[in-house]
Amino acid sequence: MNDSKIKNIVILGGGTAGWMAANLLHKKWQHLGIQVTVVESPDIGIIGVGEGSTPLLKVFFDSLDIEESEWMPACNATYKNGISFVDWSTVAGYESYFHPFPTSLDFATFGFLYKYSTLRRQGLDLLAHPNRFSLLANLTEKRLAPLPAESFPFHFQYGYHFDSVLIGKFLRERAKEKGVNHIEATVESVEQHDNGDIKSLKLNTGEELSADFFVDCSGFAQF
Numbered sequence: 229m230n231d232s233k234i235k236n237i238v239i240l241g242g243g244t245a246g247w248m249a250a251n252l253l254h255k256k257w258q259h260l261g262i263q264v265t266v267v268e269s270p271d272i273g274i275i276g277v278g279e280g281s282t283p284l285l286k287v288f289f290d291s292l293d294i295e296e297s298e299w300m301p302a303c304n305a306t307y308k309n310g311i312s313f314v315d316w317s318t319v320a321g322y323e324s325y326f327h328p329f330p331t332s333l334d335f336a337t338f339g340f341l342y343k344y345s346t347l348r349r350q351g352l353d354l355l356a357h358p359n360r361f362s363l364l365a366n367l368t369e370k371r372l373a374p375l376p377a378e379s380f381p382f383h384f385q386y387g388y389h390f391d392s393v394l395i396g397k398f399l400r401e402r403a404k405e406k407g408v409n410h411i412e413a414t415v416e417s418v419e420q421h422d423n424g425d426i427k428s429l430k431l432n433t434g435e436e437l438s439a440d441f442f443v444d445c446s447g448f449a450q451f
């Protein structure tokens with residue numbers, strides 16, 4: 229990205245994607261004086277559903293230096309160790325399976341899972357259920373959060389369950405506090421340069437919003 233050319237970024241859409249992008253781009257490039265603007269339509273709603281994440285959401289909040297103690301209570305969030313697949317198999321004793329987010333400890337225990345499974349396939353009567361070999365599956369069975377003591381020598385990763393509407397609001401307020409512009413208007417058409425690059429967005433307020441770089445976070449809406 230050429231910081232001498234790009235001074236204004238416009239993000240179309242104020243759903244989860246738009247406000248995540250706004251927070252990330254502002255944090256990454258504010259020191260270059262790059263201004264980020266989010267334009268969202270008051271007439272086209274957000275999807276705003278979904279309740280669970282993978283560990284990448286932790287990477288996202290960590291990259292913004294937002295503590296769990298700040299965003300989790302604001303978004304009714306709790307920890308997610310993995311995903312339960314209930315009745316995924318008809319084999320007795322294996323009907324349910326907990327798909328964990330792997331920890332570094334699992335790399336040691338999964339070797340035994342492989343051995344147990346191989347022996348079971350060869351006819352030995354061994355319990356080779358994957359849940360027995362995963363740390364997070366065991367924590368979940370005991371209703372424990374994936375928060376070890378600092379001295380715990382293995383790397384953990386986990387996701388979250390949350391209220392996605394509250395996450396959207398939290399990210400919007402955070403971005404605005406940090407200096408991201410927010411325009412409530414509907415984009416009616418897109419103006420292009422001769423080479424096809426986007427020049428500006430025409431709003432239903434009559435305003436024309438130009439920028440050096442555009443990010444399309446308009447979701448499934450057609451315009």
Ligand SMILES: Cc1cc2nc3c(=O)[nH]c(=O)nc-3n(C[C@H](O)[C@H](O)[C@H](O)COP(=O)(O)OP(=O)(O)OC[C@H]3O[C@@H](n4cnc5c(N)ncnc54)[C@H](O)[C@@H]3O)c2cc1C
Nearest residue numbers: 241242243244245269274275278279280415446447449451
């Ligand atoms: C049933 C269901 C369950 C789901 N579960 C999960 C889950 O557990 N975990 C997960 O991560 N994801 C989940 N998802 C997916 C997740 O909800 C969506 O990916 C996400 O909400 C999409 O956000 P978005 O910002 O891309 O789009 P949207 O929320 O649609 O936002 C679009 C934005 O663009 C704006 N816009 C559009 N057109 C214009 C225009 N012409 N002018 C101005 N503004 C405009 C709108 O105003 C809005 O602000 C689920 C989805 C569904 C349907």
